[in-house]
Amino acid sequence: MIAEASSHSDKQAQRLLRLYHLYRLSVGIILVLLISSNMDNRLLTSANDDLLRIGSWLYLVLNIVLVVFFENTRRPAQLFSLALLDIFLLCGLFYAGGGVASAIGNLLIVSVAISNTLLRRRIGLLIAALAAIGIVGSSLLLNFSHRASPNDYLQVSTLGALCFAAALLVQGLARRLEVSETLVEQKASEVIGLEALNALILQRMRTGILVLDDQRRVQLANHSALTLLGFDRLEGRLIDELLPSLVERLHLWLNNPTLRPQSLKIASSGMELQPSFIALDP
Template sequence: MAEEPAASRLTDLIADDSQARLTWRPLFWFNLLRLVTAALLLGLTLIEPPLKPLGMTAPELYRLAAVAYLASAVAGFAVLALRWPRFNLQVTLLVMADVVAITVLAHASGGLPSGLGILLLIVVAGGGLLVSGRLAFLYAAMAALAVLGESLYRVNLTDQVPTYAQAGLLGASCFGAAALAYEMARRVRRSATLASRRQGEAVVLARLNDEIIQRMQTGVLVVDQERRVRLANRSAERLLGSTLDPGCTVAELSLQLGRSLTLWQAGRDPVVSGGSDPYAPRFAALGSGQAADTLIFLDDTAAVNQQAQLLKLAALGRLVASIAHQVRNPLGGISHAAQLLAEDAQLSADQQRLVSITLRQTERVNRIIEEVLALGRPQPVEIELLDLGPWLEQSIDAYCASHQVPSTAIALEASSGVVTRGAPGQLQQVLENLLDNGLRYAADAVPPKVIVRVRQSVSLSRPVIEVEDRGPGVPTEEHAHLFEPFHTSRADGTGLGLFMARELCTANQARIEYYAPAFGGAGFRIVLADRRRRQLI
């Protein structure tokens, strides 16, 4: 990996991150203050006439010290970008350079009476704010010794007026500044640490909230006053059938959803879809006023329909149980009496035919009762992830073995890796019902009489099972009544097979529909549940 340029690392120092906030970022601004101060002290001596008392005692020494001070500030940015040496040592070296430079500048300007010694307070206070612990008092001691040394030098070597009182006062002030900086730094660091911890907790909480929203089964959209999408979770993308780009409008996603939002904002009830949309919208305002954002919930209608279907099946089970008790007893009596009549040898041929009709019809009524009871009887439901290719192969083999159907009569065309979520027992009932119908109506066709095809629908993004037979097909006028209960075109049929198939599909968040295959016959398409969405059952 390529090494990051020093200029880029230096720019990162002013970024708002938890590490730089307490260390390198403040050092950047401290060194910038050093650079400005050194440039100002050097620049003031270049004007004509020079500003008094800067450099009045030793001009050449002053300029040399100012240039060295400016060079140390520039070098400070270089080591700052490299972050070497370590932080505390780097601060200590910079403060030492400041103390030496300011002391020399003050000496070249007439000593402490020049006023430049006051800059030492800023250096000590700034250095004390940067470091932790007792280093701040070390900086104060360095400044006090430098001031005292300069005073001793002036008195003993240059025979100047003693300035011990001023040196002592400035040294004491340095220690006071160090103590104040130490206390302020302690409080600032404690507050910054607490703020950093709170910020970390807030980030974790925000990530948790985002993960919860993304994993919700309900679609969530947040739109602004211009109806542009600001936030959307994965469920919303699946229900709307498209990837939601930030900034797209609600109308671009769904005209129906846009009209519902308009009606809700006008204080009217939103448009209720007739069933074509896989979601039902709900709206809520985030805040008050016209500039408030709008929160849109998209409820999965498949899950709602599934729950309603389960309630309907439970109610139907209670109803048919009570009906069965009322019908089965007299039906059994009729069947038993017909069997006794059939054993009478004195019956004429016409009477025997009538008794045979009675027996067949009682068997038919009994079969209707059995199928209705099977529809309403509660069954154990186990939701599983089904790899449809192997599952269909096993189901078709078991069907052929139990119904004595040649394996060549049913052909399977399966794509690999097509997975759904559902109850295997219920889906197998649907498959067996469709195979029964297909083999019955295609009895005279050339094998394979029924073709079972499984694939992943690109347009629907859901698994699909198609069952086609090579029979005569379904007349157009009967298409609308195929899934109605007790509708049948056969004299011996009950008309409950396709109705039961539709009810079981709905209970598994699937739907079944009829279509006409291109090469004739009849076709039924089962659009199965998305494996990523969990069932209610």
């Protein structure tokens, strides 16, 4: 069960990392399309057009390289470097795009949220802190060339606070999910243990027990049943040809469950057995 849980956790981490890669590639492609079609002047209040174009192409190319070399990385140091580089590049684009007047600050919040699914606790909060510092620092640099209004300072503070809020929210949801998965794994382990215990009890019972499906194929036969019927193995076999007399009594019982089945004689051993039937709930 520990190996299965670890494998499930690794697969989930890989899916989250692919989502992070896909998000960054999508952002890079959209930015490059915007600057290539000259729509960036309509959607972004660019403080430096050349820097925005260079930064957008650099963001896309670097993320393509990172996807190739860090496609399935699991090392925390590499994941932290990946998130840190993403925050640094987005802060540069945030500066080039004109600061809070652009929508790039929202991209930083999304990046912080996704990175906190891969980096938990203090490291995730460190990413949020670096993103907030990057937003504030970029805004202060812009103030030297563009005079900021009081509303701009409020928006900068809100973006920084949202970075921490996104990190805390994602980490809280991740912890709840981990607790739920742990409970599910414990329940599954208990069910498996009970099934094994039931199988052991059935095997040690002196009463012969056969469990059949709707096609009268044997799903389970305990040791006593094999001994009484004179078979070495019955699981997976149809009893129609093996035990026709038993099948005949089964049909009679299905037509009239109150009828007591007649005893049957086993030809191989000469033993006379008294069958009884019960329908299991689906």
